[in-house]
Amino acid sequence: MADPSPERRAVIGTELARAGRDDVAILDDLEAVLAAGVDGVVLATPPWVTPDLAVRAAQAGIAVLAEKPVAPSIEDADRYRVLDADQRARIQIGLTYRHDPALDKLRTLIKDGALGRPLLVRASIYDEPADGDPAHDRLITETLKHGSPVIHEGAHVFDWLTSLFGGPGEIDDAWALTTRPGLAAPNLIGGRLTYPGATVLVEFGWYTPILPGCVLIFVGDGGLATLDGGSFGLTVELAGRPLQRYEFQPDRATRCFDRQAVRFADLLAGGRAEPSLDDGIAALITSQRLQQLATSAGTNR
Numbered sequence: 001m002a003d004p005s006p007e008r009r010a011v012i013g014t015e016l017a018r019a020g021r022d023d024v025a026i027l028d029d030l031e032a033v034l035a036a037g038v039d040g041v042v043l044a045t046p047p048w049v050t051p052d053l054a055v056r057a058a059q060a061g062i063a064v065l066a067e068k069p070v071a072p073s074i075e076d077a078d079r080y081r082v083l084d085a086d087q088r089a090r091i092q093i094g095l096t097y098r099h100d101p102a103l104d105k106l107r108t109l110i111k112d113g114a115l116g117r118p119l120l121v122r123a124s125i126y127d128e129p130a131d132g133d134p135a136h137d138r139l140i141t142e143t144l145k146h147g148s149p150v151i152h153e154g155a156h157v158f159d160w161l162t163s164l165f166g167g168p169g170e171i172d173d174a175w176a177l178t179t180r181p182g183l184a185a186p187n188l189i190g191g192r193l194t195y196p197g198a199t200v201l202v203e204f205g206w207y208t209p210i211l212p213g214c215v216l217i218f219v220g221d222g223g224l225a226t227l228d229g230g231s232f233g234l235t236v237e238l239a240g241r242p243l244q245r246y247e248f249q250p251d252r253a254t255r256c257f258d259r260q261a262v263r264f265a266d267l268l269a270g271g272r273a274e275p276s277l278d279d280g281i282a283a284l285i286t287s288q289r290l291q292q293l294a295t296s297a298g299t300n301r
């Protein structure tokens with residue numbers, strides 16, 4: 001494990017000791033990790049740091065699991081252009097929740113036409129409350145310097161939508177609001193998009209003291225599917241049929257990070273990166289375009 005911050009290295013040391021692990025090296029930076037001769041690396045780093053590290057690791061010939069978003073902007077993602085096709089193919093992106101079985105179930109419902117077509121989708125994504133914790137305040141205000149919540153949360157949501165509807169969305173309209181003075185970017189932002197077979201209303205919100213619910217709904221002539229944004233419990237109500245609930249075990253984060261780790265093990269064994277770097281860049285492009293449209297005509301547009 002490597003981190004340039006002595007405070008973070010101390011935390012890692014404490015956690016490893018608590019887990020009874022005395023077989024993990026705690027290093028200062030990626031160069032030291034590469035020098036140790038590893039087969040792959042997981043980059044759980046801020047997005048403004050990730051592209052350089054991912055490029056260095058891929059150029060060293062090892063597999064990379066890089067956290068989303070792939071970069072804070074499309075311009076920053078240009079950093080990946082130096083990689084050849086083989087090196088790009090060794091980078092998996094941490095779009096963790098695309099691995100959830102609830103999305104597989106939804107994809108089947110949409111593909112089979114059970115919910116009808118076209119569909120209206122509403123995705124309300126709220127996280128990171130302004131809870132007065134100074135460390136969390138610092139993380140969120142720093143992250144907002146590198147883009148509004150759509151850059152960070154849109155990475156997931158636009159990836160889900162593309163995988164559910166089989167193609168990328170076109171942005172029709174966008175808006176943004178800054179509810180607290182002094183923030184580097186709007187903390188509430190949203191838009192309307194057209195996907196193949198769906199009109200999609202998205203809203204992303206961070207950093208209000210009380211957050212609205214986090215939920216995605218899919219409604220059409222066949223019925224309604226409701227995906228709880230926290231648990232990914234799925235409720236399906238089809239016309240004339242009994243309501244069905246799908247709950248998956250264990251909890252959402254554990255099952256998705258476990259599935260992501262299995263995919264990474266496949267990549268290490270020579271398999272395909274899924275989600276790929278191109279998937280991560282595609283989600284970033286939609287996120288940034290929405291942010292640009294939302295902020296192009298004044299602070300509230």
Ligand SMILES: NC(=O)c1ccc[n+]([C@@H]2O[C@H](COP(=O)([O-])OP(=O)(O)OC[C@H]3O[C@@H](n4cnc5c(N)ncnc54)[C@H](O)[C@@H]3O)[C@@H](O)[C@H]2O)c1
Nearest residue numbers: 002003004005008030044045046047049067068069094096
């Ligand atoms: N997939 C998901 O569901 C999910 C969930 C949470 C966070 N994330 C992503 O994970 C990333 C990290 O988020 P976080 O909340 O843990 O941030 P964080 O700021 O708490 O942690 C980032 C760590 O990276 C370290 N770091 C910075 N530069 C480094 C370098 N050059 N080499 C090695 N380490 C370095 C920092 O010291 C820090 O310890 C972000 O990109 C975030 O978007 C993804």
